[in-house]
Amino acid sequence: MLRRALLCLAVAAAARVYADAPEEEDHVLVLRKSNFAEALAAHKYLLVEFYAPWCGHCKALAPEYAKAAGKLKAEGSEIRLAKVDATEESDLAQQYGVRGYPTIKFFRNGDTASPKEYTAGREADDIVNWLKKRTGPAATTLPDGAAAESLVESSEVAVIGFFKVETRASFQSFFFLSSIEEGSAATAGSSACVPPGPRHYRVCPYCLVLWACDYLCFSLLVQDVESDSAKQFLQAAEAIDDIPFGITSNSDVFSKYQLDKDGVVLFKKFDEGRNNFEGEVTKENLLDFIKYNQLPLVIEFTEQTAPKIFGGEIKTHILLFLPKSVSDYDGKLSNFKTAAESFKGKILFIFIDSDHTDNQRILEFFGLKKEECPAVRLITLEEEMTKYKPESDELTAERITEFCHRFLEGKIKPHLMSQELPEDWDKQPVKVLVGKNFEEVAFDENKNVFVEFYAPWCGHCKQLAPIWDKLGETYKDHENIVIAKMDSTANEVEAIKVHSFPTLKFFPASVDRTVIDYNGERTLDGFKKFLESGGQDGAGDDDDLEDLEEAEEPDMEEDDDQKAVKDEL
Helix, strand or coil, X not given: CHHHHHHHHHHHXXXXXXXXXXXXXXXXXXXXXXXXXXXXXXXXXXXXXXXXXXXXXXHHHHHHHHHHHHHHHHCCCCEEEEEEECCCCHHHHHHCCCCCCCEEEEEECCCCCCCEECCXXXXXXXXXXXXXXXXXXXXXXXXXXXXXXXXXXXXXXEEEEECCCCCHXXXXXXXXXXXXXXXXXXXXXXXXXXXXXXXXXXCCHHHHHHHXXXXXXXXXXXXXXXXXXXHHHHHHHHHCCXXXXXXXXXXXXXXXXXXXXXXXXXXXXCCCCEEECCCCCCHHHHHHHHXXXXXXXXXXXXXXXXXXXXXXXXXXXXXXXXXXXXXXXXXXXXHHHHHHHHHXXXXXXXXXXXXXXXXXXXXXXXXXXXXXXXXXXXXXXXXCEEEECCCCCCCCHHHHHHHHHHHHCCCCCCCCCCCCCCCCCCCCCEEEECHHHHHHHHCCCCXXXXXXXXXXXXXXXXXXXXXXXXXXXXXXXXXXXXXXXXXXXXXXXXXXXXXXXXXXXXXXXXCCCCCEEECCCXXXXXXXXXXXCCCCCCEECHHHHHHHHHHHCCCHHHHHHHHHHHHHC
16 A cells, blocks of 8 residues: 555656656757756756847847757757747746846856856857857867868858977987986886887886876976966957857867967958957957957858947948849949948948848838938947938949948048928827927027937837827917927937927926936826926936836837847947
8 A cells, every 4th residue: 555655756756757757949948947947957058048029139030059969969068948938828937037038148067046147149159159158168179170171161250279298209219319318217228218209108117208298298388378368368269259269289170270389269250251360468368359350250240140240349330222133233242342341340340131120120210212222320338429421322342342441531421311201290289390490499588398318119208299289289388398209210409309209308498508408207197297397397317218218118129139239320
C-alpha cells in the first residue's frame, strides 16, 4: 500500500513538472508565469523576448530570433532563447518593466533582480555574438588557422588581434647549447635528451634546465598576451558586444592572413573585405577604427539594420529614398556609393526602399511622397534632429558629394517642411497653422495663441480633437485669444521642437516671444482655467509634458509605433 501511494505521488509530481515544462517553437522556449521561474533555474543563461502577437517589429524579429536559438542549440551552448507573450502574461510584463515591443532581457544564473537589456542588432548573428560576448571571454584564443577561419566566417564582421610570441624550440636550442658549454651532465649526443622535454626532468638532470626553459617560455607567452597592445585590444573587445573578437600568436595564422608583424585586422563580408589597423594600438583608436569600418559604405535601412544605424557613433546620416522599381536603380545606387567613399566615418550613407509600406512613416517624417522619389535628404541625430535638403534634385555622384561638402562646411541651412496655406485656414473656430504662417500668427504681439501640435495617426490627438474643437468654439469671438492647431508631421518651425504628440504650447501676447508649455488636464475646464489665468494654471516644461504623455499611454501598439518613429528618425 505504501509503495503504491509513493508511486502515485511520484507520478503526480512528474506529471506536474511535465505540465509546467516549457514548450519549444523553432528551438525557442515558450514561457508563461507558471514555468518562468523553473526555466530560469534550469538554464544558466537565458535570453527572453517579451512580445505582442500583433507587433510588426516582433514579427520581423521572429525568424532571426529562431535562427539564433537553433544555432546555439546545435553548438551545445548553455545559452537558451525564450519568449513570453506579454499580452497574455501581463504580470510578467509588468514585473520586468515592459513598455514597448519587443523588449528583450538577458538573465544570468537565475538573477531576476537585474536582468541585462539586450542592446544589439536584430539579425541572428548579432544575437549570437552579443550573447557569446556576455557569457565568454572578450576575445577568443585562436590556436590555429582553422579556428581563425571559423571566427571570420561566423559573422558579417569579426576582429582579430595578432600578437607574436617566441617559439619554445628557439629557447630550448639556446639553453641546450648553454648547458653543454657549462659542463652539463648531459652530452650533445645524449639520446635521453633528444628531443628533450619537461616530461623527462625526473630522470635527467639536463631536462631540469629545459623545464626551466619551458617555464620561462610560458611566462613570456603570458607576458606577451598581456603586453600593452594586447591589453588595449582586449579592452576594446570588452567594450563591443555585437562583434566577435579573436586573439592569436600562431605563426600559421599570421601567414594565412599575410601578416609579418603584430597588428589588428577587421574582417567583413562586404566592400573591401578587410581593413588593417594602422597607428598606435590604444582602446580609443581601435574603437574608432572599428566604428568607421564595421558598417557597409552604403547600408540599406531595414528592421534588422536599424539598431546598427541608429545605435552607432556616426550621427550624421544622408538618406537616398530609392524605389526598387525605378529605372536605372543600379546606376543611381552606384552614384550614391561613389559619393560615400569621400565621407567614410563622417557621414553614414543609407538607402531606403520608398516603395516598401514599412517605410512610409519615414517618408512622411521628411515631408516626401512616393511620387517624389528618388530623393536625397540629410539629417543630424544630435540632441535636436535637424534636416537638410539638397538645392539640386540631380542624383549624380558629383552633386551628392558637393552637397555633403557644403554641409560639413556649414554652408547649408536647415530644411523646414511646410504645407501650403489653406485658403480657409482662419474660417473655423480652430485656426489652421502651417510652417509658412506660424510665425505671423503664433508670435502676434497682440494675441494670446494656444496651439496643439499633433500627428494625424496619433490616438491621443484623435481623443483630444473634439475637446479642442469645443475650446475653439468657446473662444471664437474672443478679441485676443486664438485657438489653433498644426500638423507637426508636415510642418516644422525652427524655434519650436516637438518631441511627443500631442504637444500643447501657449504663446502669450508680448514682444519677447515667450512660449509656455501646457501640462495640465486635457479637459475643456482645464484648458479654460489655463487661458483665464494667463497661462499659469497648468503650465509646465517639456520634460513634465513628456512624462505625462508616457504615463497616459494605454495602447502598447501605438506606443510601439511612436517609439519606432522616434528611434528610427
